[in-house]
Amino acid sequence: DQQVKQNSPSLSVQEGRISILNCDYTNSMFDYFLWYKKYPAEGPTFLISISSIKDKNEDGRFTVFLNKSAKHLSLHIVPSQPGDSAVYFCALYTGNQFYFGTGTSLTVIP
Amino acid sequence: NAGVTQTPKFRILKIGQSMTLQCAQDMNHNYMYWYRQDPGMGLKLIYYSVGAGITDKGEVPNGYNVSRSTTEDFPLRLELAAPSQTSVYFCASRHLGSGANVLTFGAGSRLTVL
Numbered sequence: 126d127q128q129v130k131q132n133s134p135s136l137s138v139q140e141g142r143i144s145i146l147n148c149d150y151t152n153s154m155f156d157y158f159l160w161y162k163k164y165p166a167e168g169p170t171f172l173i174s175i176s177s178i179k180d181k182n183e184d185g186r187f188t189v190f191l192n193k194s195a196k197h198l199s200l201h202i203v204p205s206q207p208g209d210s211a212v213y214f215c216a217l218y219t220g221n222q223f224y225f226g227t228g229t230s231l232t233v234i235p
Numbered sequence: 236n237a238g239v240t241q242t243p244k245f246r247i248l249k250i251g252q253s254m255t256l257q258c259a260q261d262m263n264h265n266y267m268y269w270y271r272q273d274p275g276m277g278l279k280l281i282y283y284s285v286g287a288g289i290t291d292k293g294e295v296p297n298g299y300n301v302s303r304s305t306t307e308d309f310p311l312r313l314e315l316a317a318p319s320q321t322s323v324y325f326c327a328s329r330h331l332g333s334g335a336n337v338l339t340f341g342a343g344s345r346l347t348v349l
Binding site: 129131134156157159161166167168169170171174214216218221222223224225226227228 | 239266268270275276277278279280283285293325327336337338339340341342343
């Protein structure tokens with residue numbers, strides 16, 4: 126069964142605007158929530174994370190929000206830049222294992 | 236630092252052949268993982284290891300084997316390759332410690348079974 130879902134396979138945003146990527150999960154057991162970014166022909170690279178005891182974490186243009194009651198995680202990128210165009214995966218961590226979503230392909234239009 | 240190195244980058248196998256995907260890390264990380272990514276899907280965990288001599292199954296272990304004889308290396312063995320094993324394989328590692336819940340990935344190995 127799919128424990129982690131990213132319901133939007135793709136998203137297009139104008140340069141300078143906000144990009145919002147979403148992730149829903151079904152189980153409350155996770156300890157950490159992460160976002161990874163992936164360019165074609167490369168491995169995923171870590172972007173930002175949040176502990177289950179927090180509801181917000183910022184790092185420059187990237188902010189991750191966690192709504193535990195709704196079992197919902199989101200990534201905000203503002204302002205969006207063309208170099209942000211990539212596939213974004215959410216990943217949830219518990220018990221030495223990471224569970225990945227299916228990814229959202231973000232295109233930032235110049 | 237090279238990080239996580241995977242070889243080969245590309246490989247075509249015939250049904251029933253066997254091969255080993257190599258993974259090496261030079262960061263002295265305790266934990267190592269093998270994932271596969273199919274088109275339109277997330278990464279699925281095949282096997283993982285918490286240290287030399289210790290391995291555990293993930294979500295999709297059937298058709299694969301692993302070993303962890305050293306901290307640095309974590310090879311993935313495919314026995315009797317099948318078309319269903321056509322995928323991109325990623326190796327990853329992480330360090331044991333507080334705030335260390337971050338995986339470092341290799342560049343991937345694309346395998347096609349015909």
